[in-house]
Amino acid sequence: MRVLLFSFFLFSFLSGHGQKNYPDSIFYSNHTFNEKIKTVQLYKEGWNLSYPIIKLNNSDKLILHFDLLGDHAETYYYTFVHCDKDWKKSDIFPTDYLDGYAENPIEDYQNSFNTTVGYIHYKLSFPNDRVNIKLSGNYILLIYPVEKPEEPAITQRFIITEDALKFDIAAHRPLMTKDNNTHQQVDFTANYSGLSIADPFRNVYAFILQNGRWDNAKKNLNPDFFGDNELKYNSLSDKNIFKGGNEYRYFDIKSIRYLTEYVKRVDFISPNYNVALAPSEDRESKPYFYWQDFNGKYFIAFQEGKKPDIDADYVNVYFTLPYHENIKGGNLYVSGNLNNWSFDKNNQMIYNSERKEYECTMLLKQGWYNYEYVFLKDGSTDGTATISEGSHYETENDYIVLIYYRNPHDRYDRVIGSVITNTLNKLTN
Numbered sequence: 001m002r003v004l005l006f007s008f009f010l011f012s013f014l015s016g017h018g019q020k021n022y023p024d025s026i027f028y029s030n031h032t033f034n035e036k037i038k039t040v041q042l043y044k045e046g047w048n049l050s051y052p053i054i055k056l057n058n059s060d061k062l063i064l065h066f067d068l069l070g071d072h073a074e075t076y077y078y079t080f081v082h083c084d085k086d087w088k089k090s091d092i093f094p095t096d097y098l099d100g101y102a103e104n105p106i107e108d109y110q111n112s113f114n115t116t117v118g119y120i121h122y123k124l125s126f127p128n129d130r131v132n133i134k135l136s137g138n139y140i141l142l143i144y145p146v147e148k149p150e151e152p153a154i155t156q157r158f159i160i161t162e163d164a165l166k167f168d169i170a171a172h173r174p175l176m177t178k179d180n181n182t183h184q185q186v187d188f189t190a191n192y193s194g195l196s197i198a199d200p201f202r203n204v205y206a207f208i209l210q211n212g213r214w215d216n217a218k219k220n221l222n223p224d225f226f227g228d229n230e231l232k233y234n235s236l237s238d239k240n241i242f243k244g245g246n247e248y249r250y251f252d253i254k255s256i257r258y259l260t261e262y263v264k265r266v267d268f269i270s271p272n273y274n275v276a277l278a279p280s281e282d283r284e285s286k287p288y289f290y291w292q293d294f295n296g297k298y299f300i301a302f303q304e305g306k307k308p309d310i311d312a313d314y315v316n317v318y319f320t321l322p323y324h325e326n327i328k329g330g331n332l333y334v335s336g337n338l339n340n341w342s343f344d345k346n347n348q349m350i351y352n353s354e355r356k357e358y359e360c361t362m363l364l365k366q367g368w369y370n371y372e373y374v375f376l377k378d379g380s381t382d383g384t385a386t387i388s389e390g391s392h393y394e395t396e397n398d399y400i401v402l403i404y405y406r407n408p409h410d411r412y413d414r415v416i417g418s419v420i421t422n423t424l425n426k427l428t429n
Helices: 008-014
Strands: 037-044 053-055 062-069 076-083 098-100 108-111 119-126 131-133 137-145 154-161 166-172 183-191 204-210 218-221 225-227 230-233 241-243 249-252 263-269 272-277 298-300 314-322 330-335 350-352 357-365 367-377 398-405 414-422
Touching (some): 037 357, 062 137, 062 154, 076 119, 137 414, 154 414, 166 398, 166 414, 183 204, 183 398, 183 414, 330 357, 357 367
Parallel strands (some): 053 154, 272 314
Antiparallel strands (some): 037 062, 098 131, 108 119, 137 154, 183 241, 204 218, 225 230, 263 272, 298 367, 314 357, 330 367, 350 357, 398 414
């Protein structure tokens, strides 16, 4: 096996001495630091709507895509940071969790072709012949310019799981709560036969994610019962209960030659195409209606070309939500994976008092998009979509369960098991 190499700059960066003063909540999250970088996607190879979770010591790979706006390529390097269950840097060295070279260049990139907005498309697949990952756990994929390792360009979360547990899991309408018309409950049992766990209540923690989101995840759950090599999570409390939300709004901009559903107008005002979506309706008090969505994700596509990675163009998309007043005590955002489920100036809606509507413009690559409107209260990190979207127990959602184990003799948190279930299906591994 190759000896792990890392430069003084990388060591300084991971030690926190060379990096800029970013809070952990930003640095150890899905975040784009360079405003010229767009459309960052990280998913399991083979399906670009999958979640970035792969098994340890397996042939599975993760694929990263992103675009750098402009006509000149820049050299980017990547490395990995192992984190604990709470997304803080683990107390272990890169030599403990990486086999190969700690920092490597991204060598797969191409110029866009025949687009009004020029860009360089970058692609990375890992693990690869340069670097492999030896331990399970939470990881940050860190992308940075070659000459400026202290200035991150992209951070993306992903999970390596040992897949050592067997699950019985169900997402259903809550039975013992006043919110049984608007919420969903996730019950599960994890069998850890074959693992030696002395004190599951103290050393095992469960996390539940709805549609891959971390902002509203249920964290550090202890089992309600354990015995006979089983951990049971079926509490009558609200610790495993989520707001069901609503099916995501959507629009299709894979072609700008014709108007698709929810697209009101397409104009070319040099140098960009501009897409105005039909004004959104307030769904808070409307009955539930099912349609198939991507659970907040997006899919890059270009109808008139064969290589959407480099053929798809960037367009300005205008969102409007009519509302009778400016809501006090927080801000409204266009939310979804199109902005990494984050809340910043790029997806914040501004209230137009003359038109009595919220407005937002986002530069997006052509494809299919899911989104919703989320109100974030001042001082909160958990956005709620119920103000404009409503919430229903029937809503189709994905739920991801992650089980972490900290051996008292180890210095890091292992991910000993993960499972994905859908409210419409019994079980998906």
